[in-house]
C-alpha cells in the first residue's frame with residue numbers, strides 16, 4: 001500500500017502520513033473526552049464539598065457516571081491508541097499496518113463513546129463506571145462500551161501487525177526500542193482487558209434487552225474487574241513508557257540497563273493484571289487463597305517492577321545530567337533540570353506522585369487485612385486520582401507539549417502558562433489525593449451524595465477533621481480543574497491558532513535504517529547515580545513507615561485483648 | 562563490531578517475540594484470576 005512519510009524537522013522523527021492522521025484524530029478525541037469529564041468533575045466536587053452540595057442526588061450520580069467513564073475509559077484509551085500508533089509506526093520508522101481498518105476501528109470507538117455518553121445524559125443509566133448488576137442501564141450504554149472496545153481491540157491488533165511489518169521490512173535491527181516494548185506491554189494488557197470486558201458486557205447488554213434473565217452479581221464483579229483493574233494497568237505501562245520517552249527526548253537519556261527495564265516490563269506482562277483481585281478483597285464467596293495469591297504473592301512482582309521503573313527513569317536522567325557536567329553534590333543534576341519545560345516537569349511530578357502517593361497507598365490497601373480500613377471510602381478515589389490523574393493524565397499532558405509542534409506542526413501558545421500549568425494541575429492534585437485519603441481514613445464514603453446523612457433515621461457524628469478534609473478536597477479540586485481546563489484551552493487554541501511550523505521533507509519511501517555509530521563500549525563508564533539512590537531510600541522509608549502505621553491503626557480499631 | 566555469531570541470550574529471544582508475550586500475558590490472568598475465581602463462585606452452594 002502506498003503511503004508517504006514526513007520527516008519532522010524538529011525531532012527527526014519519521015511519520016507515516018496515514019499513521020500521523022490517526023494519531024491526531026485520537027489525541028483530539030481524547031482531549032474532547034477529557035473536556036466532558038472535566039466539566040463533570042466540577043459537578044462532582046461541588047456536590048461532595050459539604051459546604052456547597054450543588055446537585056440533587058440523581059443528577060449527582062449521573063454526573064459521577066459521566067466523570068468516571070469519560071475520564072477513565074474514553075480520555076485515557078483514546079490517548080493510548082495514539083501512543084500505540086506512535087510507538088509502533090513512528091519509533092520503528094515503518095508504515096502502519098492496515099490503515100483503512102484502523103480508520104474503521106477509530107470511527108467505531110467514536111460512535112461507541114458518543115452512544116454511551118448519550119445514554120448517560122438521558123438519565124436512567126446512572127450506574128457509575130463499574131455498572132454493577134443488578135443496577136441496570138439502558139442497552140445503548142453497554143452497546144456503546146462494546147463498540148468502543150471492539151475498536152480499541154482492532155487497534156491493538158494493528159499495533160502487533162505493525163511490529164510484524166517492521167520486522168519483515170527490516171526497519172530496525174535487534175530488539176524493538178524500550179519505549180515500543182513498554183507500548184507492547186500496554187497492548188498485551190489491553191487485549192486481556194478487552195476480552196474480559198467482552199465476556200461480561202455482552203451478556204449484560206443482552207440482559208438489559210431482556211434476553212437473559214439474570215446475571216450473577218459476584219460473577220459480574222470478578223469478570224468486570226478483569227476489565228476495570230487491567231485497564232488501569234494499560235495506563236501504568238503506557239505512562240511508564242512515556243516517562244522513558246520524555247527522559248530520552250528532554251535529556252537524551254539512555255536507559256540505565258535495557259535488560260533490567262525490559263525485565264520489569266516483562267513482570268508487568270505476567271503479574272500486573274492479577275491484582276484485579278484487590279477490588280474484591282472484601283467480597284464474600286471468594287477464598288483467601290485466591291485473594292492472597294493474586295494480590296500479594298504475585299502482585300508484589302509487579303510492584304517490584306514499578307519500583308524498578310521508578311528508579312531507572314530518574315537514574316537515567318541523573319546519568320545524562322552528570323555526563324553534561326552537573327556533578328556537584330547529590331542533587332545538582334536535579335536542581336539544574338529544566339523545571340520550566342512542561343514536558344519534563346509534568347513527567348517528574350507524575351513519577352514522584354505516582355510512586356509516593358499512588359504506589360504506597362495502593363500497596364497498603366491491596367493487603368487483605370488493611371483493605372478493611374478503607375474499603376469503599378473516599379480513600380479509594382484518593383488513591384486512584386494519584387495513579388490515573390497524577391500518574392497517567394499528567395504524563396499524557398506532558399507528552400502533548402512535545403506533540404503539538406512535532407505532530408500538529410504548531411507552536412504552543414502561551415508559553416508562560418505552559419511553564420506553570422504542570423505545577424498548578426499536578427501539585428493541586430497531590431493535595432486532592434492526600435486529603436481524600438485523609439477523609440477516607442476517617443471513614444467518609446465514596447460515591448456518597450450526602451456525607452451528613454441529613455434526614456436519615458440514624459445520625460452519624462463525623463469528627464470535624466472529616467469535614468475539613470472534604471472542604472480542602474473541594475478547594476484544591478477547583479484549583480486542579482483550573483489547571484486542567486487551562487491545559488485543554490491552551491492545547492486546543494495552539495492546535496487551531498498556533499503559529500504554523502515547517503512540515504519537513506515528504507518522501508515516498510521510508511529512510512533506510514542508519515545504524516548508530518558503534519559505541520566504543522567498554523571504556524566509557526556511565527557515572528554512578530547516588531542522588532537516585534537517596535531518593536529511593538527516602539521512598540522505602542516512607543513506604544515502610546506508612547505500612548506499619550496502618551497495621552497499628554488496624555490493631556487499634558477493635559480492642560481484641 | 563562484535564563477531565556475527567554473537568549468541569543472543571534465551572531471555573532476550575523470549576522478549577523479542579511479541580506473540581509469546583501476548584500468550585503469556587493473556588494466559589496468566591485468565592487462569593489465575595478469571596478461571597480460578599469463577600470456579601470458586603460456581604462452587605458456592607445455592608441457598609434453598
Ligand code: HEM
Nearest residue numbers: 041068071072128129381388389393446447448477480481
Ligand atoms: C481536576 C480534576 C478532577 C477532580 C477534581 C476529580 C474529582 C473526583 C472526585 C471528588 C471523585 C469522587 C466522587 C465520589 O466518590 O463521591 C472522583 C471520582 C472519579 N474520578 Fe475524578 N477528578 C478529576 C479528574 C479525574 C481524571 C483525570 C480521571 C481519570 C483519568 C478521574 C477518574 C475518576 C474516576 C474513575 C472516579 C470514580 C467514579 C465512580 O466512583 O464511579 N478523575 N473524581
Ligand SMILES: [Cu+2]
Nearest residue numbers: 229232275276
Ligand atoms: Cu485495581
